[in-house]
Amino acid sequence: MERKWWKEGIVYQIYPRSFNDSDGDGIGDLRGIIQKLDYIKSLGVDIIWLCPVYQSPNDDNGYDISDYRNIMDEFGNMQEFDELLAGIKARGMRLLMDLVANHTSDEHEWFLESKSSVDNPKRDYYIWRQGDNGTPPNNWKSIFGGDAWLKDETTGEYFLHLFTTKQPDLNWENPNVRNEIYDIMKFWLDKGIDGFRMDVISFISKRNYDDTPYDELNVSINKTYANGPKIHDYLQEMNKEVMANYDMMTVGEGPGIDLTTARDYVGEERNELNMVFHFGHMFIDHGPGGKFDPVPYSLPEFKKVFSDWDKCLRGNGWSSIFLGNHDFPRIVSRFGNDGQYWKESAKLLATMLCSLRGTTYVYQGDEFGMTNVEYESFDDFDDVEIRNLRKALEANGEDLQKFIPIVNKQGRDNARTPIQWDDSENAGFTTGTPWLKINPNYSDINAASQENDPDSILNFYREMIQIRKQNLTLVYGDYQDLDPENNEVYAYRRWDDDNEYFVFHNFSEIEVQFPTDVSDYNLVVINYGSPEISNGAIKLNPWQSLIIKTK
Numbered sequence: 208m209e210r211k212w213w214k215e216g217i218v219y220q221i222y223p224r225s226f227n228d229s230d231g232d233g234i235g236d237l238r239g240i241i242q243k244l245d246y247i248k249s250l251g252v253d254i255i256w257l258c259p260v261y262q263s264p265n266d267d268n269g270y271d272i273s274d275y276r277n278i279m280d281e282f283g284n285m286q287e288f289d290e291l292l293a294g295i296k297a298r299g300m301r302l303l304m305d306l307v308a309n310h311t312s313d314e315h316e317w318f319l320e321s322k323s324s325v326d327n328p329k330r331d332y333y334i335w336r337q338g339d340n341g342t343p344p345n346n347w348k349s350i351f352g353g354d355a356w357l358k359d360e361t362t363g364e365y366f367l368h369l370f371t372t373k374q375p376d377l378n379w380e381n382p383n384v385r386n387e388i389y390d391i392m393k394f395w396l397d398k399g400i401d402g403f404r405m406d407v408i409s410f411i412s413k414r415n416y417d418d419t420p421y422d423e424l425n426v427s428i429n430k431t432y433a434n435g436p437k438i439h440d441y442l443q444e445m446n447k448e449v450m451a452n453y454d455m456m457t458v459g460e461g462p463g464i465d466l467t468t469a470r471d472y473v474g475e476e477r478n479e480l481n482m483v484f485h486f487g488h489m490f491i492d493h494g495p496g497g498k499f500d501p502v503p504y505s506l507p508e509f510k511k512v513f514s515d516w517d518k519c520l521r522g523n524g525w526s527s528i529f530l531g532n533h534d535f536p537r538i539v540s541r542f543g544n545d546g547q548y549w550k551e552s553a554k555l556l557a558t559m560l561c562s563l564r565g566t567t568y569v570y571q572g573d574e575f576g577m578t579n580v581e582y583e584s585f586d587d588f589d590d591v592e593i594r595n596l597r598k599a600l601e602a603n604g605e606d607l608q609k610f611i612p613i614v615n616k617q618g619r620d621n622a623r624t625p626i627q628w629d630d631s632e633n634a635g636f637t638t639g640t641p642w643l644k645i646n647p648n649y650s651d652i653n654a655a656s657q658e659n660d661p662d663s664i665l666n667f668y669r670e671m672i673q674i675r676k677q678n679l680t681l682v683y684g685d686y687q688d689l690d691p692e693n694n695e696v697y698a699y700r701r702w703d704d705d706n707e708y709f710v711f712h713n714f715s716e717i718e719v720q721f722p723t724d725v726s727d728y729n730l731v732v733i734n735y736g737s738p739e740i741s742n743g744a745i746k747l748n749p750w751q752s753l754i755i756k757t758k
């Protein structure tokens with residue numbers, strides 16, 4: 208397997224709105240990130256993925272872009288961006304920007320022109336269709352609820368929006384649109400950035416609107432929109448026009464990309480993307496009604512996602528290893544135990560993130576165990592997905608309070624509460640009023656209180672990241688799940704011609720004896736306690752996690 212910086216590098220994702228506010232307006236900004244570059248570097252990460260910082264009306268917090276070549280006023284200006292990029296480079300790190308090319312804001316000048324008349328030169332930058340006697344062109348639904356078509360009174364036609372009504376989908380059939388996106392990519396690459404995370408890139412090629420009904424029963428919404436007929440033509444053209452000309456990294460966000468389609472995106476001979484975010488584990492608890500209709504799942508189902516993807520891309524292609532981001536609950540709450548075993552399970556998840564094959568992604572705040580938040584009212588939430596849910600519940604006359612626990616458990620705002628830097632007022636995030644309520648547990652859970660604690664989650668992340676860098680078999684080595692059906696333990700072997708490691712994670716509150724014939728080994732890392740191997744088994748205490756290396 209050829210070594211690459213984007214395979215070995217650890218990525219740290221920043222959601223700028225919630226990271227650090229430097230000017231007291233309650234909103235994180237670029238200068239706030241500049242102020243924390245030494246902290247970020249101290250984690251040992253190599254690449255920063257910066258969520259959108261472009262001009263935006265913030266209907267979807269920056270994922271609705273109105274000007275791709277200017278910085279959102281609340282975040283600062285282009286000079287500060289240049290200073291941030293220089294600071295990242297000066298510390299030997301790299302920068303990924305977030306490319307949102309499936310849609311723009313409805314306040315983008317392209318859309319303002321496109322909607323103005325049916326014969327405007329930019330009309331087919333977007334997807335317009337006649338309805339059928341007052342009804343939408345087809346039954347497609349928005350990811351954020353409701354119809355995926357909105358009638359615009361100016362011309363009486365409907366435009367497609369797979370996300371909010373303020374995020375009209377771009378028409379990638381139009382070569383002018385594709386060239387506009389390629390020019391935007393080159394604008395930022397020529398400034399010196401090192402690549403892109405590509406927002407819902409799997410959706411940019413649309414199926415025929417007339418014969419692809421959205422089927423609430425059998426085909427997931429993502430499958431209806433993902434992997435359209437020309438997706439690979441577009442990505443190969445993008446690669447030829449842009450990526451092939453830079454030493455850069457691409458990671459495609461790919462809801463709907465599955466094991467049967469993955470290699471078409473990331474196979475090395477495909478000249479498309481370096482890797483994708485797949486969502487098998489991220490949608491694992493989404494029931495028939497989506498994320499707010501959660502269903503139980505087992506550890507074997509969770510483990511199978513990682514084993515299947517490792518097998519799928521073994522030898523050709525590359526994957527991402529992530530457990531959270533700005534769209535999902537906090538990992539220690541979702542996949543760990545944020546109560547009695549908060550510290551142990553947070554460290555277990557860090558060990559998992561750093562011991563599987565693929566590029567490791569760490570989401571801001573997870574490195575010191577930030578948890579889900581418990582809001583009391585729908586008024587406390589910001590996320591448009593939750594605002595739309597509220598409207599739907601109110602329209603159905605539902606009791607909103609009944610849904611608060613589900614929204615607290617599953618909502619995206621869990622990952623968007625301001626970073627808890629210390630135990631001072633507003634957790635050191637802002638001197639003003641934070642745009643989103645800070646998790647009240649900041650007095651106990653914050654970076655500063657862990658900085659000098661050798662046993663803290665924060666210092667465990669630092670240690671685990673170094674271990675991954677010093678043991679490249681954990682990056683490139685082979686992988687085998689040792690007991691796929693085990694309901695408590697995720698145990699796997701990692702190896703190559705020179706080294707062999709065994710990794711054990713007890714994802715449970717009970718003590719487990721796990722069979723192993725390993726006896727002659729060195730301990731690489733353990734989250735707590737010490738390894739106890741005897742009589743052909745290793746004793747794993749609740750949420751205990753360790754890596755051993757055979758001699």
Ligand code: TEU
Pocket residue numbers: 267270271307350370406407460462498533534592619
């Ligand atoms: O999200 C795409 C997406 O559909 C999934 O991540 C997830 O299902 C969604 O957030 C609903 O829960 C990307 C961005 O990550 C997200 O923040 C944006 O809201 C969305 O695209 C639209 O740009």
